[in-house]
Amino acid sequence: MNFIRIIPSLLLSNKKLVKGKKFNNHINAGYPSSTCLALEGQKCDEIFLIDLDSYKYQIDPDFDTLNEISKNISTPITFGGGFKNIEQVKTAFKLGADKIYLSQILFKNKEIINEIKNIYGSQSIVAGINIMSDNQEYYLLEDKEKNIDILDHIKSLIKWGVGEIKITFVNDEGSENGINLDLSKKIIANTNLPIIFEGGLGNIEQIIDMIKIGANSFAIGSMITFKDYNIFKIKQHLFNKGYKVRF
């Protein structure tokens, strides 16, 4: 069995790390390179680095900061945020990305999956699924009419050839309320790809609840940014409960 993956989820804006709630109200959360170096020291399994500005202002992703981080650590980096074309993807791999994270573009141009797949292989593409909830009703963030079935959307992306799925519960992001277990169970049962869960994890018990339903990879933001947890501590707890983690 693979080790349980604990993945810091870092948001980048104006060359600094930020952290928000429900995709909003971002506040300063430290310097990228030194934070990543510390996270590597705590044995994080990968790092997710998402540039917020490139999507918001329609500019190039912050490749300089990506390269600066890559110079400091030997941990896999998944880089994302507002990719518009294959040229930007190529630049990211040249400067230190190991995997590419796509989310918004998947609603406008699925063809980019083919382009990346043929050059870099499916294993290099992580598809982001942003899930909103409204009175127990779940829908995709980008789907304002609430027409698209979440599981159908995931199945279609698998068919197109992505290698990994990241599920983000947007409403719960930064809430520390835990992740919706029923929906997560359904997603796991219907997906034959590795899945990373994100949004709302606030304590170890919530992670353990998710492991019990079959999840094994977690992207974590608030829990390590603003609370007295660190990766090592989380792993130590999981290890003590008998789960397979890597130190």
Next chain:
Amino acid sequence: MKVGILDYKACNLGSVFNSLYKLGINPIIINNPKEISEMDRLIIPGVGAAKNCMDYLKYNGFIEPIKKFLAFKPILGICLGMQIFAKKLYENGLSEGIGHIDGEVKILDAKIKFNIGWKEVEFIKKIHKKFDTEDLSSFYYCHSYYISLKKNNYCIGISYMGSNKIPAIVCKGNFIGTQFHPEKSQTNGNKFLEFFLNWKKN
């Protein structure tokens, strides 16, 4: 020491470059097959699709210089960089590999077709008398194809996908290949890269 990284225009070039730089090496990015023979060590990175990579190497005249280099000096192939040394590869249609290793590259036959994350390597042979494998246990993997070997005598380490064994380290002559990514495997990966940089055949 001159360490070349072969840039086949589809790999995590930045990651491999930066990892070596941290170890005190100033790697040279190889874009021209003529530069290969000037190197002391050659590294072929991973993260790429097999057909695209083999086509690039063939059309740009890299195959013969790689074979010549292999006769005298060490090559490290990472992930796809290892797989291209097999005879046949099946990603995005059939392509012919360099053929140094008697094996074929096939899709992982498991419930989950992608092996992404950290796994332990079980060392079944010693690569080198001086190579201490004791605390080298887990490495980072990211692949959906694996090398299926005709004979196991070149397999140094294995890892498990469910109950299936897949080769993790393959070594033949001056060639050493890893299915995992040493450049992304933190302390263990750095130790492995250092071993390669100092590697002389037994």
